[in-house]
Amino acid sequence: MMKNSLYKYIKDFILKRGEELEWNHPTEGDLLIEAKIIKRSKRTYRVLGLLTLSIQTPKTMEMLIDHKLESLAFTTRKKVNLDDRDPLTFRWLEEGWIIKEVRFEKDEKTVRTSHYRMGFHLYHYEQLKIQQRVAQTNILRHHPIDVWRFYNQRACMKIALKHCSPLIGSRSLGRACCCFDIPNGLFPNNRNPHFPKN
Numbered sequence: 001m002m003k004n005s006l007y008k009y010i011k012d013f014i015l016k017r018g019e020e021l022e023w024n025h026p027t028e029g030d031l032l033i034e035a036k037i038i039k040r041s042k043r044t045y046r047v048l049g050l051l052t053l054s055i056q057t058p059k060t061m062e063m064l065i066d067h068k069l070e071s072l073a074f075t076t077r078k079k080v081n082l083d084d085r086d087p088l089t090f091r092w093l094e095e096g097w098i099i100k101e102v103r104f105e106k107d108e109k110t111v112r113t114s115h116y117r118m119g120f121h122l123y124h125y126e127q128l129k130i131q132q133r134v135a136q137t138n139i140l141r142h143h144p145i146d147v148w149r150f151y152n153q154r155a156c157m158k159i160a161l162k163h164c165s166p167l168i169g170s171r172s173l174g175r176a177c178c179c180f181d182i183p184n185g186l187f188p189n190n191r192n193p194h195f196p197k198n
Contacts, residue, residue, distance in 0.1 A: 003057060009120045010051070013076040014101065019048060031056060031094050037103075049103040053119065054096035065125055069097055074118040082116050089116075096121030 010021060015037065023035035037049040069092055072080055079101070082089045092098045096119045103113045118126075 003055070006053075006055070006120045009123055010053075010099075013123075014051070014099065014117055021051070026055060047104065047108045049101065051102075052093065052100040054094055054121070056094075056096050056121070065097070065122070066092070069122070074098070074122055076118055076123065079115040079117060092119075098122065 007021065015021065018039055020038050020040065021035045022038050023033050026033050031054055032052060033055055035051045035053065036047050037051060039046045039048055066088070068088070074080065080098075082098070084090075084100075089098075093100060093116075098116045098119045101113075101115055101117050102111055104110060105112045
């Protein structure tokens with residue numbers, strides 16, 4: 001059985017206007033199905049191509065993408081030529097990262113084009129990445145000081161050490177090194193222009 005979310009993805013990004021999918025129900029244990037791309041009217045029924053795809057449901061906790069696949073920079077519209085005999089291609093296909101699309105000539109038999117498209121698993125993965133970026137942007141927008149402090153600890157430490165090192169053995173060492181905890185300690189009169197007044 002093809003999930004509604006998978007069918008919607010194919011309809012939105014792979015099928016053309018007026019096209020439909022037709023497939024046989026897979027048997028238990030089947031991971032791949034072959035679906036016909038058809039176009040029908042009251043008088044005609046045409047097979048325009050075939051899609052080979054996985055019916056596995058993407059699992060968020062198993063989103064470990066192959067770096068080689070990621071380097072191909074798939075998008076929902078991009079068509080990529082891959083070696084059908086490569087075991088890696090078959091693994092990506094079986095896991096739902098890619099979909100194989102074959103288009104026929106008017107005789108409905110001769111192959112006109114054959115290529116691979118972004119699979120629903122890869123699409124789902126990319127959507128999660130977008131959501132994460134949005135979440136990070138919201139954190140930066142609402143908590144800019146906390147985020148700045150977190151991501152710049154190493155830089156602050158280096159600056160602090162630079163200021164403290166000439167004072168080793170001096171009574172001023174303790175006060176100068178307060179910058180490890182308070183960034184304002186690096187600036188004259190305890191004022192850092194990049195941080196708000198406490």
